[in-house]
Amino acid sequence: MAGGEPAERYAQSESLHQRALQVIPGGVNSSVRNIVPHLVFKQAQGANLVDADGNTYLDYHAAFGPVVLGHNHPAVNRAVIEALEGCALPGAGVTELEILLAERLCRLIPSAGRVLFCNSGSEATLHALRVARAFTVRSKFIKFQGCYHGVHDAVLRNAQSSPGTVGRLDAASAGIPLESLQNTLVVAYNRLDEVEAAFAANRGEVAAVIVEPIAHNMGCVLPKPGFLQGLKSLCEQHGALLIFDEVITGFRHHLGGYQAMCGVTPHLTAFGKALANGFPIAAVCGQAEVMELFNTRPGGTVYYGGTYNGNAVGCAAALATLDILEREPVHGHIFRLGERMRKGLSEIVKRLGLRANVTGYGSIFLTYFLDGSIENYSDLLRNDAAKFVEYRRRLIERGIFKIPVNLKRNHIGYFHTEADIDRTLDICERVLKTMA
Numbered sequence: 303m304a305g306g307e308p309a310e311r312y313a314q315s316e317s318l319h320q321r322a323l324q325v326i327p328g329g330v331n332s333s334v335r336n337i338v339p340h341l342v343f344k345q346a347q348g349a350n351l352v353d354a355d356g357n358t359y360l361d362y363h364a365a366f367g368p369v370v371l372g373h374n375h376p377a378v379n380r381a382v383i384e385a386l387e388g389c390a391l392p393g394a395g396v397t398e399l400e401i402l403l404a405e406r407l408c409r410l411i412p413s414a415g416r417v418l419f420c421n422s423g424s425e426a427t428l429h430a431l432r433v434a435r436a437f438t439v440r441s442k443f444i445k446f447q448g449c450y451h452g453v454h455d456a457v458l459r460n461a462q463s464s465p466g467t468v469g470r471l472d473a474a475s476a477g478i479p480l481e482s483l484q485n486t487l488v489v490a491y492n493r494l495d496e497v498e499a500a501f502a503a504n505r506g507e508v509a510a511v512i513v514e515p516i517a518h519n520m521g522c523v524l525p526k527p528g529f530l531q532g533l534k535s536l537c538e539q540h541g542a543l544l545i546f547d548e549v550i551t552g553f554r555h556h557l558g559g560y561q562a563m564c565g566v567t568p569h570l571t572a573f574g575k576a577l578a579n580g581f582p583i584a585a586v587c588g589q590a591e592v593m594e595l596f597n598t599r600p601g602g603t604v605y606y607g608g609t610y611n612g613n614a615v616g617c618a619a620a621l622a623t624l625d626i627l628e629r630e631p632v633h634g635h636i637f638r639l640g641e642r643m644r645k646g647l648s649e650i651v652k653r654l655g656l657r658a659n660v661t662g663y664g665s666i667f668l669t670y671f672l673d674g675s676i677e678n679y680s681d682l683l684r685n686d687a688a689k690f691v692e693y694r695r696r697l698i699e700r701g702i703f704k705i706p707v708n709l710k711r712n713h714i715g716y717f718h719t720e721a722d723i724d725r726t727l728d729i730c731e732r733v734l735k736t737m738a
């Protein structure tokens with residue numbers, strides 16, 4: 303638990319942050335990690351994080367989602383160490399670990415006729431979009447306002463847009479050629495009519511629709527009944543491919559991805575994050591007919607490469623993670639605790655008469671500070687972002703770590719206990735009272 307005045311409580315973290323600033327732009331290696339207070343973590347175990355000053359936090363950030371079993375999981379670590387003692391990276395041919403993992407994913411995931419490995423969710427969505435473009439011989443694709451699919455040019459627009467740029471051209475980065483952004487059509491999540499209109503206005507030009515089947519980059523916006531099925535039908539009607547970006551939902555919600563729960567099988571899927579409980583590996587999978595276009599097969603026309611693809615660390619960690627997810631009641635546990643958290647938070651919000659909306663799915667939860675229902679990104683513009691961040695800063699002071707960044711979701715893992723949830727609820731109530 304954190305204690306003392308902030309300046310003294312975070313003294314070591316602050317000093318390390320100042321050092322980082324001298325050599326790393328902004329002092330962090332991913333922009334959304336730039337938080338206040340400038341925490342530097344040095345240890346992670348199970349459900350806990352420890353910072354450089356020795357403050358312990360109950361972690362609900364889970365590194366943006368990968369850590370589903372808990373930090374520093376002994377069985378996953380053991381598998382990685384064993385793999386390192388074998389052959390970590392031959393860089394030629396294939397290893398048995400890669401075959402085992404590909405076989406496993408083809409068995410578990412409805413859309414996986416074939417699978418290829420890479421190292422980040424961004425690579426997985428890049429490859430999925432490129433192969434969709436090659437397969438359809440078309441250039442454009444449709445994405446949804448508020449969804450995020452990684453760092454590459456084609457998708458880096460209209461994620462967390464400001465009110466004036468919702469649905470308009472909103473590059474999330476400088477340095478992207480206009481043509482890359484213009485080939486990406488942006489429509490509102492849960493609005494099949496807008497998808498239909500985009501297809502109609504770009505007849506014969508749309509290669510794919512890419513979607514987070516639950517929009518977790520907006521926190522948690524659930525697909526309305528029929529939305530995902532409607533996307534599949536529109537894609538089929540217009541000769542386009544449906545790509546599920548399951549980088550967050552995959553393995554966290556179900557071993558077969560959210561597609562195994564919602565009953566809609568996309569043509570292609572991107573996975574990452576929870577696949578290996580925090581070790582770097584990602585995957586793109588899909589119908590054999592499409593996947594066989596990659597030039598890992600001689601004669602294939604779609605380039606696929608990567609020095610570290612299929613490395614033993616990622617594959618061994620993924621296999622060990624999947625073993626535990628298959629063998630142990632992980633999803634039952636984290637869904638139950640998620641429900642307990644959401645129910646408890648909803649009761650608190652009601653008791654305190656707050657203008658807040660507790661939401662989530664399975665192991666994911668968060669509290670928006672707004673009234674009314676949420677169907678898409680425009681609804682989230684009503685969220686009081688300052689309050690959202692302030693709430694989380696106050697929780698950090700009391701030893702609960704939820705990343706203090708607007709709209710970010712929280713994750714429960716296998717190491718959290720009912721007692722953790724109840725303690726968290728108690729602290730949340732005390733903090734919310736001070737903010738009411």
Ligand SMILES: Cc1ncc(COP(=O)(O)O)c(C=O)c1O
Binds near residue numbers: 451452453
């Ligand atoms: C849905 C989704 N797709 C893709 C990505 C990109 O993954 P990575 O950060 O591993 O490149 C992310 C990252 O947060 C994501 O949330």
